[in-house]
Structures are given as C-alpha cells and as structure tokens.
C-alpha cells in the first residue's frame with residue numbers, strides 16, 4: 001500500500017539518513033564526520049580516519065594506540081585461506097576477482113561472524129576485515145605474479161606493511177621511501193568513504209538482510225569491480241596511453257565531443273565541480289614522482305585537463321576531473337599493475353563500508369526491498385511445449 005515512484009538507479013532517492021560523510025557536489029566539498037577531507041589528508045592517518053568513520057569522533061592517544069594495536073594483531077590470514085583457497089585460482093586470475101571471493105570466504109572462518117547484534121563480536125569482525133584487506137590484496141597480487149606469499153610484518157605501520165607484503169623480495173625487511181608510505185596513507189584516507197556510492201549501497205542492501213559483514217562486504221567489493229565504479233582509474237591510464245602524446249589531445253577531445261566514448265576520470269554523478277579528492281591527489285602525484293620519476297603520461301593528463309576545462313562542452317555539463325583522473329598515474333609510477341587499481345580502492349573503502357553497515361544496524365533499518373513498475377506480458381495461459 002502507499003504511493004511509490006519510479007526512480008531508476010535511485011538518482012533522486014535518499015535510501016537512508018547518515019552521519020558519516022557529507023558531500024556537496026555543487027561546491028566540491030567532502031567531509032568525514034564533519035572534518036574537511038583536506039585537513040584529514042594533511043594531518044591524519046588512514047587508521048585514525050577509519051576509527052573516526054566507525055566511531056564518529058577522532059580517537060584520543062590511548063584510543064588510537066589500542067585501535068592500531070588491535071588492527072595490527074589481526075593482519076594475518078588463516079593458512080587455509082592462502083594455501084587451499086587463494087592458491088586454487090587459475091594463475092592468471094584477476095586480483096579483484098580473487099579479493100571478492102576471498103572476502104566472502106572469510107565468513108566461513110569465523111564462527112562469530114553472524115553474531116552481528118553482539119557488540120563485541122561485531123567489533124571483532126570489523127577489526128578483522130580492516131586488518132586483513134592489505135594481506136589479501138597483496139596475496140592476490142603475488143599469486144597472480146607467481147611470487148611467494150609474504151607474511152605481514154607487524155612491526156610496520158599499516159601502509160608500510162602493505163607495501164612490504166607487495167614488494168618484499170629478501171630478508172630482513174622491505175624498506176619503502178617514507179614519501180611513498182605517506183602517499184599510500186593519503187590515498188587510503190581519500191578513498192575511505194564517499195557516502196552512498198554504488199558499492200556502499202550494495203553493502204547496505206545486503207547488510208539490511210542481516211547477512212554477516214564478510215558476505216555484505218564481498219557484495220560491495222563486487223560492485224567496486226565494475227568499470228563504472230572502481231575501474232575508472234584503469235580506464236584513465238589506458239586512455240592516456242592510447243592518446244600517446246600531448247599533440248593528440250585536441251583531436252581526442254574532439255572525438256569525445258562527437259560521441260566517441262567518454263573522457264575517463266571526468267564527470268561525477270554528484271560533483272558538478274572539481275572533485276576535492278582530485279585536487280589533493282594531484283599534489284600527491286608530484287610527491288610520488290619525486291621518488292619514482294615522472295610518469296610520462298602526466299604531461300598528457302595535464303594537457304587533457306587544460307583543454308577540457310576550457311571547452312564549452314565540458315563547462316556546460318559541469319564535467320571536472322574526479323578522484324580517478326590522477327590516482328592511476330600514481331599507482332602506475334609506484335609499480336602497481338592496472339588490474340590492482342580496484343584492489344587498492346577496496347582496501348581503505350572497507351572502513352567506509354563497515355561504518356555504513358554498522359550505522360544501518362544501529363538504525364534498525366528495514367530490509368531493502370524496492371518496488372518496480374511492471375511492463376511485462378498480460379495474463380496468459382501456459383502453452384504445452386509441442387504447441388509453441
């Protein structure tokens with residue numbers, strides 16, 4: 001009973017109330033729990049931000065050290081996840097496909113996973129999921145390269161530990177340049193949450209059925225696997241490679257305006273202004289290139305941005321660079337293959353997904369169950385197969 005409206009893709013529907021992230025697309029503003037993304041990117045760390053997203057307040061020193069200690073304690077994955085599960089994939093499996101399945105599989109390793117209304121059990125799953133993402137991500141990468149698994153080194157910070165599991169080739173310890181460690185931490189902060197995006201909506205929809213958090217997060221990972229969501233930075237790198245040189249930029253922009261494809265890394269459903277994350281990422285890119293050397297695609301990207309931002313087509317449609325426009329260039333310069341890009345997005349977004357999942361349970365939300373407008377056949381009688 002009641003009135004309902006047709007709203008494909010929920011473009012004009014708010015599915016919930018939320019106090020996690022605030023987004024003003026016209027003004028280009030993003031805040032987590034009220035704090036501007038610019039301040040968090042400059043002054044905070046990813047794990048502190050994860051705490052903020054989940055608890056609503058910045059931690060005290062004691063709270064932060066106990067939170068970091070807990071997460072660090074849970075970085076290892078069960079040997080069977082690695083040996084029997086991960087190693088069962090085909091050698092050229094996409095690391096994001098491996099991640100989606102591995103996150104889902106984790107639910108079977110924790111008997112308390114379904115105790116979602118027991119505060120302590122719920123907290124344990126949250127810590128486990130945040131802590132194990134870098135381990136699973138690096139394991140998926142190493143496996144896809146035919147390289148041996150690297151165990152977490154819990155003497156390292158969260159981002160450094162991830163880099164170590166990715167790149168370590170010899171004992172005793174992988175040592176990353178502090179500027180790269182900080183760059184990864186900042187990228188993790190910027191990707192941690194973004195209100196009701198597609199994967200977070202998937203998390204909320206599945207979570208509303210009271211599924212365990214691993215299964216809900218696997219659905220969110222699956223959404224992020226899609227090229228329209230977590231795959232856009234890969235598409236940017238491919239596009240820039242195809243353009244090939246700065247001289248080709250005007251012709252490429254012309255062909256986009258004529259309807260031949262889209263400018264990848266441009267435009268956003270909500271931002272009708274410069275994506276605030278893109279501005280920060282552009283600066284991170286320069287810090288990273290100081291260490292790795294400049295990504296040769298950077299000049300093409302800068303030219304493309306300059307041409308598009310002065311073109312009436314893009315101005316009138318309010319199409320600006322989004323978070324993905326520069327992030328792929330950074331990842332590529334750091335040595336990550338393009339198929340790891342959505343995985344790098346998933347690691348920090350886990351904290352946002354879990355914050356939304358927790359909020360949904362605390363709100364005692366109803367099961368997500370939208371209506372439809374039926375446009376199929378009228379009533380008709382079954383026809384025996386011989387008569388069809």
Ligand code: CMC
Nearest residue numbers: 228229230232262263264265266267268269317322323324
């Ligand atoms: N290049 C060229 N034209 C574009 C682009 C683009 N990147 N994006 C939108 N337009 C045009 C579109 O053709 C349409 O023009 P017209 O009114 O003449 O038909 C108009 O702008 C409005 O587009 P829309 O498809 O209604 O916009 P949307 O809100 O449905 O799409 C989007 C948002 C992000 C899917 C789209 O801008 C796009 O495909 N961008 C490229 C892919 C990309 O960078 N994705 C990453 C998004 S940010 C990360 C994330 O949230 O996961």
